[in-house]
Amino acid sequence: MQRILVLNPKGGSGKTTIATNLASYFASQGDRPLLSDNDPQGSSTRWLKKRKPEQPFIHGVAAFEHNSRMTRAWQMRIPADAMHVVVDTPAAVSAHDMPEMTKSADAIIVPVLPSDIDIHACSKCIADLLLIAKVRRDENRIGVVANRVRRNTVIYQSLMRFLETLRIPVVATLRDSQNYVRAAEAGFGLHEMKHSVVAPDLADWQPMLAWLKAKEGTVRPSEGINPLPETA
Numbered sequence: 034m035q036r037i038l039v040l041n042p043k044g045g046s047g048k049t050t051i052a053t054n055l056a057s058y059f060a061s062q063g064d065r066p067l068l069s070d071n072d073p074q075g076s077s078t079r080w081l082k083k084r085k086p087e088q089p090f091i092h093g094v095a096a097f098e099h100n101s102r103m104t105r106a107w108q109m110r111i112p113a114d115a116m117h118v119v120v121d122t123p124a125a126v127s128a129h130d131m132p133e134m135t136k137s138a139d140a141i142i143v144p145v146l147p148s149d150i151d152i153h154a155c156s157k158c159i160a161d162l163l164l165i166a167k168v169r170r171d172e173n174r175i176g177v178v179a180n181r182v183r184r185n186t187v188i189y190q191s192l193m194r195f196l197e198t199l200r201i202p203v204v205a206t207l208r209d210s211q212n213y214v215r216a217a218e219a220g221f222g223l224h225e226m227k228h229s230v231v232a233p234d235l236a237d238w239q240p241m242l243a244w245l246k247a248k249e250g251t252v253r254p255s256e257g258i259n260p261l262p263e264t265a
């Protein structure tokens with residue numbers, strides 16, 4: 034079982050977009066993943082509710098309803114048939130909460146937008162992960178995703194230069210695409226949409242999916258996932 038945390042305290046960076054699309058991808062591959070919504074705004078939960086019974090199944094848990102501090106991301110009972118757990122997190126997670134949130138994560142995906150404000154917020158987020166949550170670079174658990182990029186822009190070049198200085202792998206570069214907006218509205222993920230429409234976006238996802246795949250089977254201590262009584 035692989036636990037994937039999508040984290041960046043900056044709102045609007047693409048956490049829910051990545052969490053829902055990852056869950057949809059795993060579901061389209063025949064897994065029955067768990068999508069855990071730790072954001073009181075409930076965007077992932079709303080997306081899940083839009084899905085039709087004939088779509089590939091995704092377990093959902095509105096974790097924020099049971100967990101006022103939103104730290105124990107993995108505390109919910111994990112269904113036995115879920116091979117992947119994807120955790121969507123709220124904006125404004127404090128550095129103080131990061132050690133608890135991240136300790137059982139196999140992969141921590143940090144989306145960042147090409148803007149000065151977002152670059153600044155991302156650098157603080159990565160510093161907190163390294164220094165406060167004590168995630169070590171050599172564990173290769175953190176992957177940055179450059180999101181909503183327009184390749185021919187100056188700010189995109191600045192973002193990529195900044196990401197190089199972090200020495201954290203950039204596991205995907207997702208273009209700015211209305212397909213994400215359409216998918217979100219309809220309760221779909223890109224991998225469930227008409228291939229000819231989303232082909233360039235699907236290609237963007239390949240490096241991140243390969244990074245996650247390569248990490249599967251890497252054993253990590255499983256503290257923090259003690260099954261609790263059924264809450265969902």
Ligand SMILES: Nc1ncnc2c1ncn2[C@@H]1O[C@H](COP(=O)(O)OP(=O)(O)O)[C@@H](O)[C@H]1O
Pocket residue numbers: 043044045046047048049050051076124180181182207208209210211213214217
């Ligand atoms: N690559 C993208 N291209 C176009 N729109 C995007 C992309 N990623 C996210 N969005 C849109 O940006 C907004 C914020 O994204 P969201 O995933 O909700 O961010 P967060 O969960 O970090 O607050 C949403 O309206 C979403 O549809």
Ligand SMILES: [Mg+2]
Pocket residue numbers: 048049050072076121122
């Ligand atoms: Mg969100």
